[in-house]
Amino acid sequence: MQVRYAALVLLFPCGALPLLRRLSGRGVRRAVVTVAALWGWGITAAMLAVTVSAPWMVASGGSATFRLLPGLASAMSQGRELPVGAALVAAAAVTGLMTLLRRETASETRPAVPTTATVRLAATLGTVVVAFALIVLSNDRVAGRIQTGFGGGGGLSEPGDLLRQWVQLSAWTMPTGSGFGRWLLYRLGDVALLALVWWGLRLLAVLLDRVTYPAYALGAVAATTLGVVVSGLWNSLLSYQGSTGGPLLYYVSVGSGVSAALVFGILAGCASALTVRLRARPQPSAPAAAQAQPA
Numbered sequence: 001m002q003v004r005y006a007a008l009v010l011l012f013p014c015g016a017l018p019l020l021r022r023l024s025g026r027g028v029r030r031a032v033v034t035v036a037a038l039w040g041w042g043i044t045a046a047m048l049a050v051t052v053s054a055p056w057m058v059a060s061g062g063s064a065t066f067r068l069l070p071g072l073a074s075a076m077s078q079g080r081e082l083p084v085g086a087a088l089v090a091a092a093a094v095t096g097l098m099t100l101l102r103r104e105t106a107s108e109t110r111p112a113v114p115t116t117a118t119v120r121l122a123a124t125l126g127t128v129v130v131a132f133a134l135i136v137l138s139n140d141r142v143a144g145r146i147q148t149g150f151g152g153g154g155g156l157s158e159p160g161d162l163l164r165q166w167v168q169l170s171a172w173t174m175p176t177g178s179g180f181g182r183w184l185l186y187r188l189g190d191v192a193l194l195a196l197v198w199w200g201l202r203l204l205a206v207l208l209d210r211v212t213y214p215a216y217a218l219g220a221v222a223a224t225t226l227g228v229v230v231s232g233l234w235n236s237l238l239s240y241q242g243s244t245g246g247p248l249l250y251y252v253s254v255g256s257g258v259s260a261a262l263v264f265g266i267l268a269g270c271a272s273a274l275t276v277r278l279r280a281r282p283q284p285s286a287p288a289a290a291q292a293q294p295a
Contacts, residue, residue: 001053003052003053003056004049004050004052004053005049007048007049007052007053008045008046008049011045011048011049012041012042012045012090015041015044015045015218015221016038016041016042016094018214018215018218019034019037019038019041019215019218019219019222020034020038020094020098021215022208022209022210022212022215023037023207023208023209024102024209025207025209029207030207031095031099033203033207034091034095034098035088035091035092035095036091036200036222036223036226037091037218037219037222037223038087038090038091038094038095038222039087039088039091039222039226040087040221040222040223040224040225040226041087041218041221041222041225042083042086042087042088042090042091043083043084043087043225043226043229043255043258044221044222044225044258044261044262045087046079046082046083046086046087047076047080047083047255047258047259047262048262050075050076050078050079050080051076051259053075054072054075054076055072057075058071058072058075067158069158069159069161069162070158070161070162072162073161073162073165074161076162076165076259077165077256080254080255080256080258081254081255083255084229084254084255112280113206114205114206114211114276114279114280115279118205118275118276118279118280119202119205119206119276120202121275121279122201122202122205122271122272122273122275122276122279123198123199123201123202123205123272124198125268125271125272125275126197126198126201126220126268126269126271126272127194127197127198127201127268129264129267129268129271130169130193130194130197130224130227130264130265130268131194132264133167133168133169133260133263133264134169134170134190134193134194137167137168137169137260138168138169138170138171138172138257139172139173140171140172140173140174143164143168143171146160146163146164146167146168147160147161147164148160165259165260166259166260166263167260167263168257168260169193169224169228169231169257169260169261169264170189170190170193170228170231170235170257172186172187172190182238185238186234186235186238188234189230189231189232189234189235190231192227192230192231192234193224193227193228193230193231194227195227196223196226196227196230197220197223197224197227197268199223200219200220200222200223200224200226201219201220201223201268201269201272204216204219204220204223204269204272205272205276211273211276211277211280212273213269213270213273213274216269216270216272216273216276217265217266217269217270217273218269219269220265220266220268220269220272221261221262221265221266221269222265223265224261224262224264224265224268225258225261225262225265227261228255228256228257228258228260228261229254229255229258231257232254232255232256232257233254236254
């Protein structure tokens with residue numbers, strides 16, 4: 001547990017500082033976006049801390065050489081639901097503290113804001129990356145092939161569980177029987193995930209004082225993580241209805257796709273940042289000889 005706490009203390013500032021630097025400024029909307037970005041990154045940092053401490057937890061159980069990869073996958077999937085509330089409190093506290101400590105500046109030099117078409121194109125391309133993971137890789141048939149399609153020997157056998165954690169944002173199946181209406185209700189969580197990712201990528205292109213790959217990738221990871229949490233909460237609510245079990249029985253599934261949100265959030269952020277930087281690049285002016293008119 002000491003390794004987990006130490007990793008969390010180191011990882012959270014590594015992502016929070018670039019976000020606070022690039023999202024600096026006054027305004028309610030900017031403060032809300034900063035809280036949301038730090039909230040998503042706090043959940044991701046907690047997941048990374050659990051991942052870093054997983055080898056020590058497996059070794060402490062005395063079975064480090066027996067089914068190593070399934071043991072790592074099981075250790076990494078623990079405690080995903082607890083950081084959701086704690087990260088929100090930490091994000092609000094850090095944002096409020098930075099707002100109080102930030103000094104007033106006479107004027108802030110900011111680069112030109114990208115056009116609306118550029119912002120929407122960048123957000124759409126980034127959302128397509130996340131949609132690929134959500135629609136294709138999260139399908140039950142693809143998940144089954146990932147689970148059984150990769151083999152190995154010795155300590156690296158059975159890597160399916162570990163691979164699925166890093167490529168599956170959710171889990172869905174094709175509708176069967178007469179439950180098509182309830183299947184559509186579950187898909188609303190996936191729609192909310194994609195909508196949140198698109199809106200987050202769109203806001204990042206406007207609110208970042210400078211579009212850089214690290215800041216955009218961190219913001220995209222935060223947006224994707226929050227989308228996964230919202231989708232998980234919606235699915236948990238639907239599963240809890242009409243059940244005799246307690247709410248905590250279904251809340252434990254929240255945050256199960258945070259590992260994949262890190263991977264595809266980085267890819268989506270890089271794709272969006274590349275689009276904004278290419279579209280915002282100034283076009284070369286016409287040669288002076290061509291512009292000059294003969295006397």
